[in-house]
Amino acid sequence: MKILYVITGLGQGGAERVVCDLADEMYIRGNKVKIAYLVGDVLTMPKYEDIELIKLNLNNVYSLPSAYLKLSKIIRKFLPDIVHAHMVHANIFTRLVRIITPIKKLICTAHSANEGGGGRMFLYRITHYLSDLTTNVSEYASNAYIKKKAVPENGIITVYNGINFNNFKYDEVSGKKIKENLHINSNTKILLAVGRFHNAKNYPNLLRAFKILKEKSSEPFYLLIAGDGELRTQLEQLINDLELVKDVILLGRRNDIPALMSACDIFILSSDYEGLPTVLIEALACEAHVVSTDVSGAREIIGENFGKIVGIGNPQALAQAIYEISLTNISRNSKASIFVKNKFDLDTIAKKWISIYNEK
Template sequence: MKILYVITGLGQGGAERVVCDLADSMYEQGCEVKIAYLTGNVLTRPFHKEIEVIELGLKNFSFIFRAYSSLSNLIKLYNPDIVHSHMIHANLLSRIIRLTTPIKKLICTAHNSDEGGRLRMALYRLTHNLADTTTNVSNTATISFEEKNAVPENGMLTIYNGVNLNNFKYNSFAREEINIEFNLRSNVKIILAVGRFSRQKNYPNLLNAIKILKEKANLPFKLLIAGDGELREYIEKLIDGLNLKDDIILLGRRSDIPKLMSSCDVFVLSSDHEGLPTVLIEAMACQAQVVATDVSGVREIIDIYGEVVPPKNSESLSDAIISAINIPTKNISGAQYVKNKFDLEIISEQWLDKYRE
């Protein structure tokens, strides 16, 4: 089977990692695989170098016809059995290309409950019939698309993101190594957040919660944030303004996320919206206690194995962090739960079944 994955970009994000891991899994099962991306720098790649990664050259909207031509020619030359697109720009472009370019089977996957305003949702609806199958990554995200009239009723399936949990396991030496790296005393509680600095992730909500925690709880702590993005300067100024500079370490991009997750006392997700936040699955797989805002997909991940709080409520977020910090054991049951539900091997089989239909 020949598969072409098409994605908006290959930056450092959850959807990008999911697509690359899925491509690796399909390659390992004997499929021929390529990945085409529309724009941006390549920060996430598949493990197998045999999987060709192809830039389509969408630098800005004026390059749309170039990207259209590049993807159309690629499909004609490669002649894939499956074109599987991910994220709104890739989904819409792949659908429109089908008007002029034969595609044997087109599957379009959204990765969020909110992929833009009314115009984008209208474009999804108008082009819906150009895809053979449209999916989203959580039940709540699927329902959101139906409510926004982006898809007809029962016109979208839910298939969860698969996570390569061979890469995310508890490391019993991690805490000692992190303590040494950042010169932390053994009694200092580690709070961890991972994700790009974007409005969606609502780091101001987390920082305000940390300010409340500092005033309310008499415990030594350090907040580590791994990630980068367009709002970094704003976040740095906010940290200074809240007088939290001594309590927070901005790590930038890190290649040892599983070690960080294994070392923390609590992992926090403070987002305003998501699709299926795979970073939460990864943290739970590393046996982290977790606290997350009640946004799309979160309850489907956490179930009974963590704390869920209202979004944009720093007081509730702070209370939940304090509660989670005081749990004396690792989240072993949560780790087993996400392995049984989201492991890449399980999800890859579901995709293979869908490809073969």
């Protein structure tokens, strides 16, 4: 089978990692795979070099015609059995390319309950007929698209993101090395957040919650944040304003996330919106305790027993949940690791996609 994945970009994000891992799995299974991406630098890539990466250079409205024709040409030459687009810009762009380009089967996958305002939902709605199947990554997100009329009733299905758990498992030795390298006392509890510095992640909510926690608890805490982005200067200023300079470490982009998750006592997601937050799955796979805002997919990941969920944009509730977990949980969250590995394993999800690809 020939498969062409089309994605908005290959930056450092959860959706990008999911697509690259899926491409690897399809390649392992004997398929010929290419990835076309609209814009940006390649920060996330598949493991196998035989998976060709093709940049379409859709940098602005003036480059739209050339990018459009380039993707059309790629499809006509490669003749894929499946074109599988991911994220809003790639989904709509690929649907429009289909107007002039024969595509055997086009699948469009959204990766969030919130991919933009009414304009984007309108574009989803009027181009829906150009896709053979539309999917989203959580039941919550799929239902949100129906409510927003981006898709008709029964016009979307849920397929969870598949996670490669080979690296995401608890490693006590790596966790201890993180503490040693950062000169953090073994008695100090580590809170961890991972993700780009973007408004959706609402790091100010996390920092304000951490300030409340420091005032509430007599225990020592460090907050580590792995990631970077355009809001870094603003976050640094807020850390200074809240007098948290000695207690918060901005780690920048890291390639040792499993070790950080193994080192942390509590993983925190403070976002305002997500699709299926894979970092929560990865943290639970590393047996971390988790606190998350009530974003799309969080309840499907955490279930009834494996973490705490609080309201969006409520630092008091976030601080209280962290405080309660810090008092009651000493051992690792081992049962949660089993739960997420059974539900989101990449091999299982890849088999589901193959079944969908083969449907007539």
